[in-house]
Every structure is written in structure tokens, then in C-alpha cells.
Amino acid sequence: MTPKTTAQLKGIKEAREQQILDTACRLFANHGFHETSISQIAREAGISKGLIYNYFDSKESILRDLMKRGMDEMYKDFDPNHDGILTHDEFLFFISSYLDTLKENREFWKLYFAILIQPSVINLVQEEMMSMGIPVFSILHKYFEDNHYEDPDTEFEFLAAILSGLAIKYINAPEFFHLDKLKEKIYKLYNPSQK
Amino acid sequence: MTPKTTAQLKGIKEAREQQILDTACRLFANHGFHETSISQIAREAGISKGLIYNYFDSKESILRDLMKRGMDEMYKDFDPNHDGILTHDEFLFFISSYLDTLKENREFWKLYFAILIQPSVINLVQEEMMSMGIPVFSILHKYFEDNHYEDPDTEFEFLAAILSGLAIKYINAPEFFHLDKLKEKIYKLYNPSQK
Amino acid sequence: MTPKTTAQLKGIKEAREQQILDTACRLFANHGFHETSISQIAREAGISKGLIYNYFDSKESILRDLMKRGMDEMYKDFDPNHDGILTHDEFLFFISSYLDTLKENREFWKLYFAILIQPSVINLVQEEMMSMGIPVFSILHKYFEDNHYEDPDTEFEFLAAILSGLAIKYINAPEFFHLDKLKEKIYKLYNPSQK
Amino acid sequence: MTPKTTAQLKGIKEAREQQILDTACRLFANHGFHETSISQIAREAGISKGLIYNYFDSKESILRDLMKRGMDEMYKDFDPNHDGILTHDEFLFFISSYLDTLKENREFWKLYFAILIQPSVINLVQEEMMSMGIPVFSILHKYFEDNHYEDPDTEFEFLAAILSGLAIKYINAPEFFHLDKLKEKIYKLYNPSQK
DNA sequence: GATGAATGAGTCTTCATTCAT
DNA sequence: TATGAATGAAGACTCATTCAT
Numbered sequence: 001m002t003p004k005t006t007a008q009l010k011g012i013k014e015a016r017e018q019q020i021l022d023t024a025c026r027l028f029a030n031h032g033f034h035e036t037s038i039s040q041i042a043r044e045a046g047i048s049k050g051l052i053y054n055y056f057d058s059k060e061s062i063l064r065d066l067m068k069r070g071m072d073e074m075y076k077d078f079d080p081n082h083d084g085i086l087t088h089d090e091f092l093f094f095i096s097s098y099l100d101t102l103k104e105n106r107e108f109w110k111l112y113f114a115i116l117i118q119p120s121v122i123n124l125v126q127e128e129m130m131s132m133g134i135p136v137f138s139i140l141h142k143y144f145e146d147n148h149y150e151d152p153d154t155e156f157e158f159l160a161a162i163l164s165g166l167a168i169k170y171i172n173a174p175e176f177f178h179l180d181k182l183k184e185k186i187y188k189l190y191n192p193s194q195k
Numbered sequence: 196m197t198p199k200t201t202a203q204l205k206g207i208k209e210a211r212e213q214q215i216l217d218t219a220c221r222l223f224a225n226h227g228f229h230e231t232s233i234s235q236i237a238r239e240a241g242i243s244k245g246l247i248y249n250y251f252d253s254k255e256s257i258l259r260d261l262m263k264r265g266m267d268e269m270y271k272d273f274d275p276n277h278d279g280i281l282t283h284d285e286f287l288f289f290i291s292s293y294l295d296t297l298k299e300n301r302e303f304w305k306l307y308f309a310i311l312i313q314p315s316v317i318n319l320v321q322e323e324m325m326s327m328g329i330p331v332f333s334i335l336h337k338y339f340e341d342n343h344y345e346d347p348d349t350e351f352e353f354l355a356a357i358l359s360g361l362a363i364k365y366i367n368a369p370e371f372f373h374l375d376k377l378k379e380k381i382y383k384l385y386n387p388s389q390k
Numbered sequence: 391m392t393p394k395t396t397a398q399l400k401g402i403k404e405a406r407e408q409q410i411l412d413t414a415c416r417l418f419a420n421h422g423f424h425e426t427s428i429s430q431i432a433r434e435a436g437i438s439k440g441l442i443y444n445y446f447d448s449k450e451s452i453l454r455d456l457m458k459r460g461m462d463e464m465y466k467d468f469d470p471n472h473d474g475i476l477t478h479d480e481f482l483f484f485i486s487s488y489l490d491t492l493k494e495n496r497e498f499w500k501l502y503f504a505i506l507i508q509p510s511v512i513n514l515v516q517e518e519m520m521s522m523g524i525p526v527f528s529i530l531h532k533y534f535e536d537n538h539y540e541d542p543d544t545e546f547e548f549l550a551a552i553l554s555g556l557a558i559k560y561i562n563a564p565e566f567f568h569l570d571k572l573k574e575k576i577y578k579l580y581n582p583s584q585k
Numbered sequence: 586m587t588p589k590t591t592a593q594l595k596g597i598k599e600a601r602e603q604q605i606l607d608t609a610c611r612l613f614a615n616h617g618f619h620e621t622s623i624s625q626i627a628r629e630a631g632i633s634k635g636l637i638y639n640y641f642d643s644k645e646s647i648l649r650d651l652m653k654r655g656m657d658e659m660y661k662d663f664d665p666n667h668d669g670i671l672t673h674d675e676f677l678f679f680i681s682s683y684l685d686t687l688k689e690n691r692e693f694w695k696l697y698f699a700i701l702i703q704p705s706v707i708n709l710v711q712e713e714m715m716s717m718g719i720p721v722f723s724i725l726h727k728y729f730e731d732n733h734y735e736d737p738d739t740e741f742e743f744l745a746a747i748l749s750g751l752a753i754k755y756i757n758a759p760e761f762f763h764l765d766k767l768k769e770k771i772y773k774l775y776n777p778s779q780k
Numbered sequence: 781g782a783t784g785a786a787t788g789a790g791t792c793t794t795c796a797t798t799c800a801t
Numbered sequence: 802t803a804t805g806a807a808t809g810a811a812g813a814c815t816c817a818t819t820c821a822t
Contacts, residue, residue, distance in 0.1 A: 008822085012785075032313045034229045037812060048787045053814065110312065116367060117309045120227040154376040157364070161377070165360025169352070172311065181349040182356070207802095232795060243804045245798085254796065402781090422705040424619045427816060438783045440819085449817065504702045506757065507695065508617045544766040547754070551767070555750025559742070562701060571739040572746070593801085597806075623792060633808045638793065 017055050019045050021069070024062045029110035033063055033121045060124050067115070067125045070108040071132035074101060079139055086143040094140075095186055098163060099179050102170050110171045113164075162186065212250050214240050216264065219257045224305040228258060259323060262310065265303045266327035269296060274334055281338040289335075290381060293358060294374050297365050305366045308359075357381065407445050409435050411459065414452045419500040423453060454518060457505065460498045461522035464491060468526055476533040484530075485576060488553060489569050492560050500561045503554075552576065602640050604630050606654070609647045614695035618648055618706045645709050652700070652710045655693040656717035659686060664724055671728040679725075680771055683748060684764050687755050695756045698749070747771065 023045040027036040038059055042049045056062045077097040079086060086094065102109055115121045115129075122129070140159065144152035170177040218240040222231040233254055237244040251257045273289050274281060281289065297304055311324075335354065339347035365372040413435040417426040428449055432439040446452045468484050476484065492499055506519075530549065534542035560567040608630040612621040623644055627634040641647045662682040664671055671679065687694055700706045700714075707714070725744065729737035755762040 009784080016785085030313075032229070034227065035313075038814080039812080049813090050788065050815080051786055054785065059813065113363070114309075114312045117305065117312060117363065118227045119225055120230040151376065154373065154380055157372055158377060158380055161360035161364050162357055163360065164363050165356035165358065168308075168312065168359050168363060169356050177352055178349065181346065182353060185349055185353055204802095233797080234795075244796090245805065246803055248797070249802075399781095420704055422619065422703045424617070425705040428818080429816075439817090440784065441782055443818070444781070500702065503753075504699075507699045507702060507753065508615075508620075541766065544763065544770055547762055548767060548770055551750035551754050552747055553750065554753050555746035555748065558698070558702065558749050558753060559746050567742055567746075568739065571736065572743060575739055575743055594805080601806085622790080624790090634792090635794080635809065636807055639806065644792070 013055070016047070016051070019047075020052055020055055020062065021066055025066050025070075025107050025111055028063065028066070029107045029114065032114060033059075033118070033124075063115075063121070064125050064128055066108075066111065067128040070105070070112060071128060073105065073108070075132055075136055077101075078136055084139060084142075085146070086139055088147070091143050092187060092190065095163075095190075096183060099166065099183050102167055103174075103179065106171055106174065109167055113168050113171065208250070211242070211246075215242075215247060215250055215257065216261055220261050220265075220306060221302055223258065223261070224302040224309070227309065228254075258310075261303075261306065263323040265300070265307060266323060268300065268303075269307075270327055270331055273331055279334060279337075280341070281334055283342070286335075286338055287382060287385065290358075290385075291378060294361065294378050297362055298369075298374065301366060301369065304362055308363055308366060403445070406437070406441075410437075410442060410445055410452065411456055415456050415460075415501060416497055418453065418456070419497040419504070422504065423449075453505075456498075456501065458518040460495070460502060461518060463495065463498075464502075465522055465526055468529075474529060474532075475536070476529055478537070481530075481533050482577060482580065485553075485580075486573060489556065489573050492557055493564075493569065496561060496564065499557055503558055503561060598640070601632070601636070604632075605637055605640055605647065606651055610651050610655075610692050610696055613648065613651070614692045614699065617699060618644075618703070618709075648700075648706070649710050649713055651693075651696065652713040655690070655697060656713060658690065658693070660717055660721055662686075663721055669724060669727075670731070671724055673732070676728055677772060677775065680748075680775075681768060684751065684768050687752055688759075688764065691756050691759065694752055698753050698756065 020041065024036070024041050027041055027044065038052055039049055041062075042052055045052075052062075056065065078094050080090060080093070115125060137156075137160070141152060141156045144155040144159075149155045166177075166179070166182060170179060215236065219231070219236050222236060222239065233247055234244055236257075237247055240247075247257075251260065273292075274285060332351075332355070336347060336351045339350040339354075344350045361372075361374070361377060365374060410431065414426070414431050417431060417434065428442055429439055431452075432442055435442075442452075446455065468487075471480075527546075527550070531542060531546045534545040534549075539545045556567075556569070556572060560569060605626065609621070609626050612626055612629065623637055624634055626647075627637055630637075637647075641650065663679050664675060665678070666675075700710060722741075722745070726737060726741045729740040729744075734740045751762075751764070751767060755764060
């Protein structure tokens with residue numbers, strides 16, 4: 001009577017979904033969103049074009065899903081006790097895990113920055129990026145205020161630039177960019193004794 | 196009556212070419228390369244689609260030309276006496292004029308970073324970017340060596356990250372990014388007294 | 391425990407079949423044949439896509455079946471004693487029940503006329519329509535001959551036009567078309583005293 | 586300097602546009618709107634798919650154009666002096682030219698009724714059909730009022746049904762439908778002496 | 781019998797590029 | 802030189818139909 005069990009179906013669906021997202025992330029990141037075709041994703045994921053539309057409403061929605069999951073992953077180590085306040089240790093821990101995630105999720109970061117830059121694409125995922133990004137930014141900003149930095153605005157902007165710059169450089173040439181040493185340098189920069 | 200002189204013709208040709216490049220730069224930067232059509236460039240430049248192909252072989256070649264000219268412009272203030280060596284003042288001047296050019300040529304920089312990030316597009320302009328970029332990078336690196344920085348590699352990578360990061364942040368939100376104050380902060384960072 | 395009897399199974403099958411046909415009729419009539427998808431029929435009938443193919447060979451065969459059943463229903467009141475001859479009363483009764491069925495089976499009629507008009511679709515159901523339609527037409531024609539109308543051909547054509555026209559108008563705007571009054575008008579038209 | 590003259594271009598454009606409309610009308614009428622593909626129109630018009638989009642924004646807009654032109658043509662003989670009032674002669678003339686146009690523009694009428702019936706299509710051209718249809722209907726209705734028919738509403742509905750019915754029958758089987766004789770019959774019907 | 785994941789051909793539409801004038 | 806009509810390949814998306822379970 002009953003065809004495939006619910007559990008079986010759920011398993012298949014989740015595996016397929018992840019398979020599509022992984023392939024799409026890699027292709028979007030390396031070739032661009034508009035430059036990657038659904039056919040290409042299907043081909044590389046080893047499935048048919050049509051099947052993709054059983055799992056996602058549109059090419060855009062794949063991107064949105066990708067961003068949403070990436071953002072969740074990206075900020076999971078941020079402000080660990082979720083009190084909206086960053087201690088110095090939490091601040092350093094954030095920087096450290098940010099640099100670590102660059103290594104671990106290079107493909108996502110490539111995608112993230114490619115999208116950040118393309119107005120035609122950013123509009124598609126603005127909501128996803130904003131919902132995560134804004135709280136992080138404001139907590140970081142607050143950190144500089146709370147710690148009595150002379151010019152918290154500029155400090156925040158500077159840190160944001162460094163973090164973006166490191167990311168963009170590393171994702172494009174990981175073999176020439178030594179994150180561990182750079183991490184140390186940043187640590188020194190934000191060591192209270194030298195503030 | 197009198198047929199135009201060769202010089203006149205050349206003048207017209209160059210003007211048209213520049214007109215096409217300017218329009219293309221603006222559109223590529225604001226809407227993306229693949230999202231900008233030749234028709235759109237023609238329309239906004241006030242000429243016909245066909246005419247563009249009298250000046251450029253293809254859409255790609257417009258992009259290549261654009262990058263080539265942009266790079267020339269971008270590094271024209273670098274190492275002013277072309278001795279391959281950067282004095283401290285020349286170093287600061289480079290940073291300063293780099294930040295200035297971000298303001299003046301925001302459109303080009305938008306394009307530059309969008310392209311930098313997409314390997315599939317970068318291949319089209321790799322030659323142009325390399326031929327200009329490598330000497331700059333090696334001279335900067337040499338600066339840190341010559342000035343006996345502890346770890347010139349890391350210093351260079353860090354500076355490169357800062358400059359890229361500033362650019363990418365400023366490009367995307369110029370109203371929230373205060374380049375003048377950031378310039379000061381960087382100056383302090385590289386002030387010998389604090390090395 | 392006891393496996394279902396053949397009769398029970400047959401009952402289920404017929405119920406399912408009717409359920410599919412009803413849903414399909416409603417959707418085909420309201421959205422068009424090509425605009426209605428098998429998924430939609432399945433969803434609205436509360437069954438799975440695949441199951442439809444246990445009952446019908448194809449989407450087209452659903453339409454064919456629908457037309458066949460509709461035609462049967464449509465002419466069941468025609469020439470009640472099946473003698474191939476229409477008395478005046480039978481003639482009026484036919485007109486009356488035709489108008490009544492427009493009200494009762496508006497959905498089917500919508501479908502019928504939509505199909506009637508599209509030769510490319512009519513081919514799919516031609517056989518069904520012909521096998522029912524032709525006898526009706528010839529009996530009607532005979533009625534005008536038997537009753538010594540001046541020009542039976544034209545009379546028949548005229549009546550056919552009226553009946554089709556009433557249908558098409560009523561189907562599309564039942565709230566603006568008053569079948570009862572129109573029925574009276576037609577009755578008068580065919581009242582022998584005014585022939 | 587100047588490429589093709591303006592006149593030449595205009596000539597080409599108009600010819601092409603008409604060529605596309607003619608082909609589309611024939612195909613839409615005979616196979617249905619949704620069932621006709623742009624490729625098919627292009628193929629039968631002897632041009633490329635892409636070219637169609639130089640002349641029309643979309644498949645829908647072809648249909649809209651078609652309806653608009655057809656409506657204009659269709660009502661050009663209606664209420665010739667445009668005073669909003671139909672004399673008896675104008676009334677008969679309208680019926681006569683309506684029947685004539687059925688012969689002359691059979692393809693358009695096929696399209697018109699096919700569309701009238703399909704809810705999925707009628708929405709696309711509602712505006713075009715309403716803008717012409719409503720004034721005509723109200724003037725016809727007024728004719729029956731002005732001429733003191735017992736029940737103008739029913740008279741109007743009846744006439745509308747006859748005209749639609751004649752059309753639908755004729756366009757589907759012109760060889761079996763004798764418009765001239767039917768015209769005479771209708772004339773008699775509306776001859777004042779028999780009112 | 782019943783399910784729904786999977787397929788792939790087909791649809792509308794866009795656009796870089798060519799070419800007659 | 803300059804135009805824009807014309808082409809055709811490619812893209813996102815839909816859907817009838819199949820089939821393993």
C-alpha cells in the first residue's frame with residue numbers, strides 16, 4: 001500500500017537538497033551567479049534540470065538559501081552568550097573564528113564577496129544579508145565604544161575593512177596569504193596594552 | 196566638402212572609443228558585466244549597436260580595454276621617479292593617492308573588484324592585471340624589507356588586505372565610510388616612531 | 391482482513407475515475423486544457439500524480455472521456471422514445487431541456503465550446519462528438535422537413551445558431567443572460583400559429 | 586553616411602509586422618493561443634524566432650495587437666454617423682456587414698471566439714475587447730428600447746445570441762452554413778411589419 | 781493500488797554578433 | 802562611417818509521463 005516510507009523520502013530529499021546547494025555554491029562562487037546556468041548545476045550535480053525545481057523555486061531561491069545557511073554558519077561563534085556585549089576575549093575569539101571559517105568555507109566566502117559587489121545580485125539576497133549582518137556590526141561597534149577607543153566609528157570601519165580585505169585576498173590566493181601570521185598581527189593590534 | 200584629415204578622423208575615433216568605454220564602465224560597474232547588454236551600451240552612448248563593433252571586437256574586448264586603461268591610471272602615481280624603490284614619503288603618497296582614486300574613480304574600482312573576484316571573468320583580463328599588478332606588489336614588498344620590518348611578508352599581506360578592504364567597503368557604502376579619518380589611522384600605523 | 395471483493399474494487403475504481411473526471415472538467419473548463427496540469431488535477435482531486443495514470447492513459451484521454459460522458463448526458467433527453475422522429479412537443483421539450491442543461495452543467499458546456507472551436511483539440515475528440523452529434527442534427531433537420539417549413543435547411547441552421555449562441559453567451563455571462571425569458575421567446579418563434 | 590532610408594525601414598517594419606500578425610492570427614485561431622509557439626509563428630512566417638521580439642514585446646502583445654486591429658475592423662461599419670443612435674437601416678446594415686465580415690475575416694473571428702471562451706486567454710485581452718464591445722452593446726440595446734420592443738433586454742440578448750451563434754457555426758463549418766439565406770431570415774425577423 | 785522523485789523535451793525570451801545598405 | 806534588421810544559440814522554467822518502491 002504505502003510507497004516509500006516517510007523517513008526514506010525525507011532522507012532522499014535532504015541529501016538531494018544539500019547536493020544541489022553544494023554544487024551551486026561552488027559554481028556560483030567560481031563563475032558567478034548569472035554566469036552559472038541551471039543546466040550546469042544539474043549536470044555537475046549529476047541530476048536532471050527539472051529535478052532542481054522540485055527542490056527550489058528558482059535559481060534565485062537557491063542563492064537565497066545558500067546565503068541564509070552561510071550566514072547562520074558564519075555568525076554561530078559570534079557573541080557566544082548572546083548578551084549583545086562582546087568582552088575582549090569574545091572579540092578576539094570572533095576574529096579568530098572568522099579567520100578560521102575563511103579556510104573552512106572558502107567557497108562560501110568567495111560567493112559572499114562576489115555577491116556583495118554585484119548590485120544586480122545583491123538585491124536578490126539583501127534581506128538574508130541584512131538580517132544577520134546588522135546585529136553583528138552594531139555589536140562590534142559597541143565593543144569599541146565600551147572599550148573607550150578614541151574614535152569608535154573609525155575603529156569599526158577600520159576593522160571591517162581589515163576583515164573584508166583579508167577575506168578577499170585569502171579567497172583569491174590562499175597559497176600566498178598566511179592567515180596564521182596575519183591573525184597574530186591583528187591580535188597585537190588589538191592588545192589592550194598597546195591601545 | 197574637404198574630406199576630413201587623418202588627424203581629425205583619429206580624433207573622432209578616439210572620442211567615440213572613450214565614449215563607449217565610459218558608458219560601458221558605468222554600466223558594467225553598476226549592473227554587472229553579463230547583465231549589461233551591448234544594446235544598452237549603444238543606447239546610452241547614443242550610437243548604434245553595430246558601430247560598437249567597429250571599435251571593439253567583442254563585449255569581452257571592451258572589458259579588457261577598460262581594465263587596461265584603468266590599471267594605467269591607477270598606478271600612475273606609484274613610484275613617481277620609477278626607480279623601483281619607494282621612500283617612506285613615496286609610500287605614504289601611494290597610500291594617499293590610492294585612497295583618493297577610490298573616490299574619484301569609484302565606478303572603475305567597483306568593476307575592478309567585481310572582476311578580481313570572479314575567476315571566470317578574470318581570465319579574460321588576467322594579462323592586463325598581472326602586467327601592472329606584479330611590479331607594484333614587488334615594490335611594496337621591497338619597501339617593508341628595505342625598512343627592516345620584522346616580518347615583511349606579513350606586513351605586505353596585511354597592507355594589501357587593508358587596501359583591498361577599504362576599497363571594497365568604500366565602494367559599496369561610500370556614505371558610511373570615512374576615508375579621510377581612515378587615511379589618518381593608516382598614516383599613524385606606518386609612522387616610523389611607532390614601528 | 392478479508393480482501394475486497396471484485397465488486398467493491400470496481401466501485402472504488404469508478405469512484406476514483408469520476409473524481410478525476412469531475413476535477414478535470416472543472417479545471418479544463420475554467421483554465422483551459424493546456425493550462426491545466428496533471429499535477430493540479432491530482433492535487434485538487436486529493437490523489438497522487440502517478441495514480442491518474444492508473445486510470446487514464448494520458449491527459450488527452452481524460453479529455454476524450456470527459457467529452458464522451460458529457461455527450462451522453464447531453465442528449466439523453468433527446469427524442470425520448472427513440473423513434474427517430476420528433477413531435478412538436480418533443481421538439482419544444484428538447485429546446486427546453488437543452489437550456490436547462492446549460493444551467494446545470496455549465497462547466498461541461500464551457501469545455502464543450504472551447505473544444506468545438508479549436509480544430510487542433512477537436513481532433514482529439516472528433517469521434518466522440520460526431521457519433522453523438524450527427525444523429526441529433528439529422529433528426530432536427532427532419533423535424534423542419536416533416537413540418538413543412540419553407541426552407542428546412544435554413545431553419546435548421548438558424549436553430550443551430552441560436553442554440554449555440556445562447557450557450558456561448560450564457561456560459562460566459564450567466565448573470566447577464568436570462569434563459570427563462572429567452573426560452574419563452576424561442577417558444578413563440580416556433581409556435582405553429584406563427585409559422 | 587546614412588544607412589537605409591527612413592522610408593525603406595518603415596516599409597520593411599510594417600511589412601514584417603503584418604507578416605507576423607497574419608501568421609499569428611492564423612495559428613492562434615486554428616491551434617489556440619497557448620498551443621501556438623513563438624517558434625512555430627517564426628517558422629511559418631519564414632523568419633527567425635528572435636526577430637519577432639524586435640516587433641512585439643511578447644507573445645501576449647501579439648495577441649493584444651491582433652485583437653485591437655480586429656476590433657477596429659469589426660466595428661468600422663457600426664453606427665456609421667457615430668451619433669450613438671441606430672436607425673432601422675443602420676441596424677440592418679450592421680447585421681449585414683457583420684455577416685459579411687464573418688466571411689472576409691473568418692480567421693479573426695475564429696480567434697475572437699476561441700478567446701472569448703478561454704478564461705486563461707481572455708484576461709490577456711480584456712481591455713481591448715471591452716473598449717470596443719461595450720459601446721456597441723449599449724447602442725444595440727438602445728435600439729430595441731427606442732423602437733419600443735416589448736422586452737428590450739430579452740431582445741438584445743436574443744440578437745446577441747443569434748449573432749454569436751451564426752459566427753461560431755459559420756467559422757467552424759462555412760461549407761454547411763449559408764449566410765445569405767440566414768441573413769434574409771434575420772431581416773424578416775426584424776422587419777417592422779412583423780414586429 | 782498508490783506515491784512522488786526523476787526525466788527531458790519543449791516554452792518564452794534575451795542577446796552577442798553579423799551584414800546589407 | 803554608421804545603422805538596425807536579422808540570426809541563432811543559450812537560459813530559466815514547466816510539465817506530461819515513467820518507474821522504483
